[in-house]
Amino acid sequence: SQKIEQNSEALNIQEGKTATLTCNYTNYSPAYLQWYRQDPGRGPVFLLLIRENEKEKRKERLKVTFDTTLKQSLFHITASQPADSATYLCARHNQAGTALIFGKGTTLSVSS
Amino acid sequence: ETGVTQSPTHLIKTRGQQVTLRCSSQSGHNTVSWYQQALGQGPQFIFQYYREEENGRGNFPPRFSGLQFPNYSSELNVNALELDDSALYLCASSLADYRSTGELFFGEGSRLTVL
Numbered sequence: 131s132q133k134i135e136q137n138s139e140a141l142n143i144q145e146g147k148t149a150t151l152t153c154n155y156t157n158y159s160p161a162y163l164q165w166y167r168q169d170p171g172r173g174p175v176f177l178l179l180i181r182e183n184e185k186e187k188r189k190e191r192l193k194v195t196f197d198t199t200l201k202q203s204l205f206h207i208t209a210s211q212p213a214d215s216a217t218y219l220c221a222r223h224n225q226a227g228t229a230l231i232f233g234k235g236t237t238l239s240v241s242s
Numbered sequence: 243e244t245g246v247t248q249s250p251t252h253l254i255k256t257r258g259q260q261v262t263l264r265c266s267s268q269s270g271h272n273t274v275s276w277y278q279q280a281l282g283q284g285p286q287f288i289f290q291y292y293r294e295e296e297n298g299r300g301n302f303p304p305r306f307s308g309l310q311f312p313n314y315s316s317e318l319n320v321n322a323l324e325l326d327d328s329a330l331y332l333c334a335s336s337l338a339d340y341r342s343t344g345e346l347f348f349g350e351g352s353r354l355t356v357l
Contacts, residue, residue, distance in 0.1 A: 134284075162344055164344050164345075171330075171350075171351075171353070172350055172351070173246075173332050173334075173348030173349050173350045173351050174285065174332070174346075174348050175348070176345045176346065176347070179344040179345065219284055219285075221284075223344075224287070224298075226298055228275075228287075228290050228297055228298025229275065229287035229290060229298055229300060230275075230285075230287065230346060231287070232284030232285050232286070233284050234282070234283055234284045235284055
């Protein structure tokens with residue numbers, strides 16, 4: 131079955147540093163991967179989508195990479211701020227394309 | 243804000259009871275999905291509705307059922323509640339061709355506690 135693994139449950143970094151979150155997938159390569167942000171008690175908010183033929187995608191301070199050889203996506207936040215503190219979820223579609231399969235998420239804490 | 247609204251935001255039920263959760267999709271979206279998120283876990287897919295028909299279902303028992311209405315709003319019904327049903331229930335709307343854009347628009351969720 132398809133799985134998404136986010137190996138780090140928590141990541142603590144200092145303000146201004148770059149946060150790097152890892153997402154690994156099993157089985158076949160998905161056509162794309164997605165990243166969401168979730169604040170406590172709130173619904174996930176879409177951040178970025180990267181397709182398998184895209185090596186890298188950027189949006190403001192966010193950067194996502196997709197390595198089909200390693201079956202891995204990396205999510206970077208540069209010049210991190212305390213407001214970036216949240217849980218970040220990686221997701222792929224199931225084979226039918228009807229559902230997203232989410233990882234457990236990585237909780238990022240940025241201290242000032 | 244995504245424009246997806248869910249009600250109620252919080253509710254408490256006892257084991258064996260039944261619950262109905264409601265969702266109003268973002269304007270123009272004809273597909274709605276429901277997810278269950280237990281504490282410390284990622285959201286898990288329950289089912290998806292497209293034009294009032296169930297279009298996909300996750301690994302949830304039949305006591306989890308749903309409806310989608312002509313205005314694309316939706317309900318999630320859970321019968322014979324169990325303690326393990328305590329979770330945040332998330333509704334997400336999208337366009338039918340969401341596989342090309344990929345983006346799901348989530349509501350803020352309904353927090354269900356089963357005692």
